[in-house]
Amino acid sequence: MITSPTSSSLSEPVRLALDAAIRAPSPHNSQPWRFEVTGDRIDVLLDKDRVLNVVDGGAREARLSCGAAILNMRIALLAAGRTGLVHLLPDTDHDEHLATLSVRGARPIAPADTALARAIGLRRSNRRPFTDRPLPARVRRALVEAAAREGAELVLLEQPGDLDALAALLRHAEHLQSEDPEFRAELARWTVTTDSRDDGVPAMAGGPRPEPGSLLTLRHYAVYSAAQPDRPYEQEPLVAVLNSYTDTPLAQLRAGQGMERVLLTATNAGVSASFLCQPVEVPATRLALRRLLGSQAHPQVVLRFGYGFTAPATRRRAVETVTRQHLPEEVPI
Numbered sequence: 001m002i003t004s005p006t007s008s009s010l011s012e013p014v015r016l017a018l019d020a021a022i023r024a025p026s027p028h029n030s031q032p033w034r035f036e037v038t039g040d041r042i043d044v045l046l047d048k049d050r051v052l053n054v055v056d057g058g059a060r061e062a063r064l065s066c067g068a069a070i071l072n073m074r075i076a077l078l079a080a081g082r083t084g085l086v087h088l089l090p091d092t093d094h095d096e097h098l099a100t101l102s103v104r105g106a107r108p109i110a111p112a113d114t115a116l117a118r119a120i121g122l123r124r125s126n127r128r129p130f131t132d133r134p135l136p137a138r139v140r141r142a143l144v145e146a147a148a149r150e151g152a153e154l155v156l157l158e159q160p161g162d163l164d165a166l167a168a169l170l171r172h173a174e175h176l177q178s179e180d181p182e183f184r185a186e187l188a189r190w191t192v193t194t195d196s197r198d199d200g201v202p203a204m205a206g207g208p209r210p211e212p213g214s215l216l217t218l219r220h221y222a223v224y225s226a227a228q229p230d231r232p233y234e235q236e237p238l239v240a241v242l243n244s245y246t247d248t249p250l251a252q253l254r255a256g257q258g259m260e261r262v263l264l265t266a267t268n269a270g271v272s273a274s275f276l277c278q279p280v281e282v283p284a285t286r287l288a289l290r291r292l293l294g295s296q297a298h299p300q301v302v303l304r305f306g307y308g309f310t311a312p313a314t315r316r317r318a319v320e321t322v323t324r325q326h327l328p329e330e331v332p333i
């Protein structure tokens, strides 16, 4: 029998894992995931109806998001003294079947995992201005190591020339997207102006409009408008590109885990982050970005880091909405 889970039908570790999974970031907060639970096994499925057809026709960003959800499950389980054994793309005949996670037995809890698990509920995309306080070398190293731990590469654009070149690609990509009526219509569909939705990006999650001539162009969701204007955007932003070594669905799922480990590590260090993915979403600028980095790697997301005020949390569809549970048939005796 397949049913929606109830408050008591999921085992505690499965419930913990799913509560963490749904906090993952996703483009336009589209939440392109579904879960199927059988005992202590969770199957992660791509929800093709929620893939952003215009900005993410190949579902690359959707797979990054599901990768992030998988990392959240792994971390939540480790922090509860359990292990989540993950098999990525277990079924070659069904490309929407992204992973199978099996909950395994007790293990000692590492304080680092407890801290990362706490960061799952605190992480937000913070599109508002950051202070000009630079990130210490120790924190920069931790972010790079977090990506490497999941087999991804985080390249910090620390040379001014590189940052200027990325900013030019960002402006070009933003211009192309904003000129595209289909892109604008998709963005409008996911920009939330009422309180009745548990997906999409609400106005309060936007940032103030950058000053004319600012280096970085942010995606224009409904622009957050405080009564008092916010402080200006930081003068020397720290921007980084997260790369994968190939661009297959498997590599994208791994990169999504790397992306989320980077974001949780940042959150844990009191560092805010936001996405600037326009240059990766437009094929021509993605190619130019790859050349700029001078590597064989494939850019997956662009991130901006800094110290900021807390940003508001965005909503999620409930675990019960995105999960189906397989229950054993009751056999009459």
Ligand SMILES: Cc1cc2nc3c(=O)[nH]c(=O)nc-3n(C[C@H](O)[C@H](O)[C@H](O)COP(=O)(O)O)c2cc1C
Pocket (backbone or CB within 6 Å): 023, 024, 025, 026, 027, 028, 029, 030, 061, 062, 064, 065, 123, 124, 125, 126, 127, 200, 201, 219, 274, 275, 276, 277, 278, 301, 312, 313, 314
């Ligand atoms: C692959 C990916 C690409 C994204 N690209 C952008 C972007 O270009 N601009 C932006 O403002 N937010 C971007 N986001 C952030 C999402 O809009 C954000 O995760 C979502 O609204 C949920 O909010 P939260 O991150 O605060 O939980 C991206 C997220 C993901 C996972």
